[in-house]
Amino acid sequence: MHVFISYARRDQSSISQLRADFERLGHPVWFDRDLDGGQAWWDQVLRRVRDCRALVFALSPDSLRSAACLAELRYAIALRRPVLAVRVRPVDRDALPKELRDTEVVEYVDRTPESVIALLKAFNALPMAKPLSGRLPAPPAIPTSYLTAYLARIDADDLSPAEQDELFEQLSSRLTSAEFPAVWDLLVRLRGRAELTPLVAVKIERLLAPGWRPDPRGRFDARHWDGQVWTTLVRQGDREFNDRNSPPASSAHLPTALEDTGTDELPLAQGRHADPEPKPRRGLPLLVAAGVLVLGGGATGGVIWAGSGPDQDAATNVARNFVDAVNTRDEAAMQRFVCGRDATENAHLYRGFLETANVTLESVDVSGADPRFTVLAARTSGNSSVKLNIPLAEEDGEWKVCDISRALSGR
Structure with a gap:
């Protein structure tokens, strides 16, 4: 029998970790991954509630407002299924429905080794689910919400x-x-x-279109949307930063392949309209190798910073627009932010970069003599990624991306 996790869509990132913890403890998990809607979807949800060993209710302001979550909870209680409340976002006990007010609540807002141990203890203390017999309670009707109708x-x-x-x-x-x-x-x-x-x-x-939007996960003020998927770049107050741990830095030697960071949270492009005549794609390792070949062929050194160009905000804006163009596969837009020399000599590198990578902007630094911006480049297939420090140069009073071969070679 499985563990059924009842959760609100906005809490999905927390639920992924919660599911992983249960599965590491040897308990198979089922939770609704889709937004299909309709009666067939709801019938499957209710069947999974009936067949579960226990229902784990992920407590958050959104789950307490969700008609579907509350219907799942009440149906599980009517079936005498054990229920465990796990707080994944701050919510007052006074806000709990009457069905949960006398229930122990496991704290999981900030996951720690202690919270995982508390989760295991609370789950092991639940009574065993008894086989269903006799006349079952009437199943709840499909929640009548705008979501189902719009779907x-x-x-x-x-x-x-x-x-x-x-x-x-x-x-x-x-x-x-x-x-x-x-x-x-x-x-x-x-x-x-x-x-x-x-x-x-x-x-x-x-x-x-690409830009800042309210964080759909509810953890920060805003999250950057790249036109296809949500990135890991977030904003809180007047600070912009990456919301997850930085991956291992790429090696100092000339790379011949992407480093595997071992993470499943890399931004992957989804849902793009297919090109009528798709271009052949090269792997990013070949792209990096191509950068090495360019260097071997006599590519020149770094661009000299003139010291009187645009400010940090302007550089950040150029870096972000360049990243957005890469992620939306807009070559014409990307070329607007490339210096004249690279547009002529290294056009094939930019084209390969655009065709094979999804990119997250991590930082921009123009304070020294070698201005650059740092991105996490993830392959469009697989989960390998590498950090790249891409040079910026002043051209006609504006910041431009320039000498990308240095970034691809790790220099």
Whole structure:
């Protein structure tokens, strides 16, 4: 029998770790990974509740407002399934539903070895789930929410131009703080419809363009959206930083392949419209090797900083726009931020970079004689990644990305 985790979509990052902890302790886990909606989806959820060993309720402000989460909890209690409450985001005990007010709550907001031990102890203390017998309680009806209704409309066989425009207007008007993560996912799903009219497609692309948005995970003030996926670059107050541990630095010698950081949290491009005639892709290791060959062929040294160019904010803006162009596979936009020499001599390196990597901007430093910005470059296939320090140079009073061969060779 499995452990059923009931959670709100916004808490998915915490749930991934919670699931991993249960599985390491030898307990198989089931949780709803999809946003399919509809009666078939709800029937599967309820069947999993009936078959579970215990229901783990991930406590957060969003799960306590979720009709689906509360229905799962009450159905499990009606079936006499053991219930364990695990707090994944701060919430007062006074806000708990009556079904959980007398229940022990395991603290998991900040995961520590102690919290994992407490989780194991609390789970082992639960009574055994008894086999279901006799007449079962009536299953709860599918939650009547905007989400299910919108999903059914987006996935309909026929979506007329008028329906497309209406869906876009209704969804875009619901991008409030509480509903933002789910509505954003729905807009991304709508963007995937092949028959969108040019007008609706342009509206969606403008709305889903790269930029800062409210953090869908609710952990920071804002998170950077690269046009396709959420990156690890976040903003809290007036600070911008990466929200996860930095991977091991690439080796000092000339790299011939990407270093494997062993993480599953790398930004992976998803949901892009396929090109009618896809270009052949090279692996990023070949791209790096190509950088070495350019150096061997007599590439010149670093660009000299003139000392009177744009400021740190301007450099950060150029670096971010360059990263956005790479992640959205927009070669024309990328070339606007490349210095004239590299546009001529190293165009193939930039093209290979664009075709094979997803990039997260980590930092920008123009304080010294060798201004650069640091990115985490992840292969579009697999989970290997490498840190690159890409030079910036002043050209006609503006920052430009220049001499990328130095970054690719590790210099």
